[in-house]
Amino acid sequence: MSEPPRFDRGHTDDLMSFLAASPTPYHAVANAAERLEKAGFRQVSETASWDESAEVSAAGSGGRYVLRGGAIVAWYVPEGARPHTPFRIVGAHTDSPNLRVKPRPDSGAHGWRQVAVEIYGGPLLNSWLDRDLGLAGRLSLRDGxxxxxxxxxPLLRVPQLAIHLDRTVSAEGLKLDKQRHLQPVWGLADTVRDGDLVAFLEEEAGxxxxxxxxxxxxxxxxxxxxYLGRDRELVAGPRMDNLLSVHAGVAALTAAASSGGPLPYVPVLAAFDHEENGSQSDTGADGPLLGGVLERSVLARGGSWEDRARAFAGTVCLSSDTGHAVHPNYAERHDPTHHPRVNGGPILKVNVNNRYATDGSGRAVFAAACEKAGVPFQTFVSNNSMPCGTTIGPITAARHxxxxVDIGVAILSMHSAxxxxxxxxxxxxxxxxxxFLTG
Structure with missing residues (x-):
């Protein structure tokens, strides 16, 4: 293998900006779309007739994307692509575990103004304590x-109970009730009034x-x-699971689109919402979004159902999500022969019970891409005595x-704030x- 690419700190700087600007899946896809637009991609409406649209005509090449909620699917049709040309897909997800506002958000007691929240996904709850929190998302207006x-x-905070009021915490560990102990405070009030939080956000948003x-x-x-560490060789930040992969996917797709000349595949980025709670939604990997977009792309290029079948049969997806780096304080929790290290290159995730979708032929595809890029890679397998997590990989493989192939970047503190x-x-x-996208 050739020497790894020189470390591009500019890429990591840009990732940090992307993380900071993307506090929710809705912001993440808006920022991804902005980057795609600057690279010449154009948005396509799902309600428009793609067969009749000049922007996606059968003869037209170029970059397109579809936005739906917190999900985005973008693709680039290279010159000379046939209707049965296979796709190369980078799959990722935009959501992260967090605390989400309930339908009746205004609450409080004992002179405190609080916001009622529900637990989304599987966050490390203790990491949300005594941390300054903002509030972000999507507002739906009366006009549709x-x-x-x-x-x-800093707007909200989940205050931890002082040790003086819980003398057992040091010996027995912190025990949090999701309903009682995770409700943040955001001010003082003698009485709680319905509509206060929404009125505040209306004012903030103009x-x-x-x-x-x-x-x-x-x-x-x-x-x-x-950046963190003596030599700034580490990065600490929120939502790396999995905006790190979304950011890398956008960079890879725009690079593929600007590479010039014909490509053997149609490169695609599919960033889904709701991976952290099962992917079963209209914007999740277990929904119809990706399949519908790919099929319509084939048909818009003059293809038939036979062309669609041929294209899908030759398609490969890299499901890119974060994975577990070996933890120096808990090395026994990892498989003894598989210890992925940070800055050791991306990881190939394997599980024979199909919690990850990788098999031997998929490994060969990823190994070829890494060899072409001059990038080292590592392999992750769970300790046999530990249950294994999963990703959009098996869902994507089975549904379409x-x-x-499941891959990603090794991190610590997964699902922490x-x-x-x-x-x-x-x-x-x-x-x-x-x-991978350029073949």
Whole structure:
């Protein structure tokens, strides 16, 4: 294998900016779309007739994307692509575990003003304690439009109980009741009034009072991403699981689109929502979004159902999600012969019970991409005595009948409000994904 690509700190700097600007899945896909637009991609409406649209005509090449909620599917049709040309897909997800606002958000007691929240996904609950939190998400307006909002300053806090009032915590460990102990405070009030939080957000977003009729809101830590370590070889930040892969996928797709000349595949980025709670939604990997977009792309290029079948049969998806680096304080929790290290390159994730979708032929596809990019890679397998997590990989493979390989970047503190990765690995992942998309 050739020497690894020189560490591109600019890529990691840009990842940190992307993380900070993407506190919710809705912000993440908006930022991804903005980057795609700058690279010449154009949005396509799902309600338009793609067969008749000049922007996606059968003869037309170029980059397109579809936005739906917190998900985005983008693809680039290279010149000379046939209707049966296979796809090369980078799959990722935009959501992260957090605390999300309930339908009746205004609560409080004993002179405290609080926000009622529900637990989304599987967060490390203790990591959300005593942390300055902002509030962001999507507001639905009376006229049928939506507006993104982000209060990116310290607004809320989940205060931990003082040790003087819980003398057992040191000996027995912290025990949190999800209903009683995770409700953040955001001020003082003698009485709680319904509508206070929404009215506050209307004012913050410059929306007329009473115009917001629905909301999808979530808390996020406001501390920005930062380099860490003596030599700044680490990065600490929120939502690396899995915006790190979304960012790398956008970089790889735009690089593939600008490579010039014909490509043997149609490169695709599919960033789904709701992976952290099972992917079963219209914007999740277990929904119809990806399949519908790919099929319509084939048909818009003059293809038939036979062309669709041929294209899918030759398609490969890299399901890119974060994985577990070996933890120096808990090395016994890892498989003794598989210890992925940060800054050691992306990881290939394997589980014979199909919690990951990788098989031997998929490994060969990924190994070829890494060899082409000059990128080292590692392998992750769970300790046999530990249950294994899963990803969108097996879902994508089963739903669409396409070969799928699970990969990612090794991190520590997965599902914490603030996670940790190597500063070099995001760039190495993007290089490998670019090589994969360009064949």
């Amino acid at each position: 439009t939506t507006r993104l909002v982000d209060v990116a300053r 929306i007329a009072p009473g115009e917001v009729t629905g909301w999808d809101l979530m808390t996020h830590p406001v501390e920005p991403p930062a 009948g396409i070969q799928t 603030r996670e940790l990765c190597g500063a070099e690995d995001p760039h190495l992942l993007a290089e490998a994904l670019t090589a």
